[in-house]
Amino acid sequence: MIATIADWLGAGSLVAGALLSLAAGVGVLRFPDALSRMHAATKPQVLGVLLLLLGIALRLRTPTDLGMILLVAVFQLSTAPVAAQMIGRAAYRSGRLDRGLLDADELAERGPGSGSAGPA
């Protein structure tokens, strides 16, 4: 009984995760500039992967796999923002952004050369 419920919940999670990942892909294709695209590549994509992992965990249910899945989730959560930041920063510095789509740019107001970000 509980196994059936877990199976169905897992199936639902897999479908939801797949749909979110699809939406993330559509966003990466359709959004106008690099910065907007990185939004699509972080939020829906991370939640999509987490839902897929949840679905897999609910179907597999063995401790060994659960540990591995947990590890994947932790690293996904901690690396996706870093990658997005590196790409966004590179896009900003090389001027690959559409200024017509920006309402404000307080990074430009900082002025040139006022302190590098260091290793952060």
Add this chain to the structure above:
Amino acid sequence: MTGPTEPAPDRPAVVGRGRLGRWRDQAVALGWLVVVWSLLWGDITWANLVGGLLVGGAVLVFFPLPAVSFGGRLRPRALLVFAGRFAVELVSASLHIARIAVQPGYRPRGAIIAVRLRVPTDLILALTAEAVSLVPGTLILEVDRDAGTLYLHVLDTHGPADLDVARDRTLVVEQRIVRAVGSTAEVRRVETTSPQKGTRP
């Protein structure tokens, strides 16, 4: 990043506690690496434990990281609050982005804002940057570590009001993180400073 702006209520003890704290940080890092190693192999055996200790030790020796000062303590209840809100906001932000991604003929506008954090320690800065990238419609572009300022790209803005909303949300995320892992002095600073003050550099 212990500049002259840092208040020094515990400066006398820092010499004695510094070395001890560094050993404790290294031990925590080693423990975490051993856990990761065991999880990667899939089961916890003595061989994995020894192998994990060897690999973890080698990683710590050959790839030393700058010391992150963890001055606070973990508060489980605040940590749960943060995790719960994080999950809720991750879902809502993802659905929002997914919706505007598939909406036909919609070109979202964006903005780049600066948010000065109230607790600009390395740990809080890094955690806030990570959490903010994942949750409320914002993405980290640049970190000014010396000024404790995050530069964020906000997607789907409709005017100046949205910028203030994003700024306040970022500060709320910071507040939750500080409540969860910050020291008592940092919590006090976050609680006493109003979100409207000191947000613009």
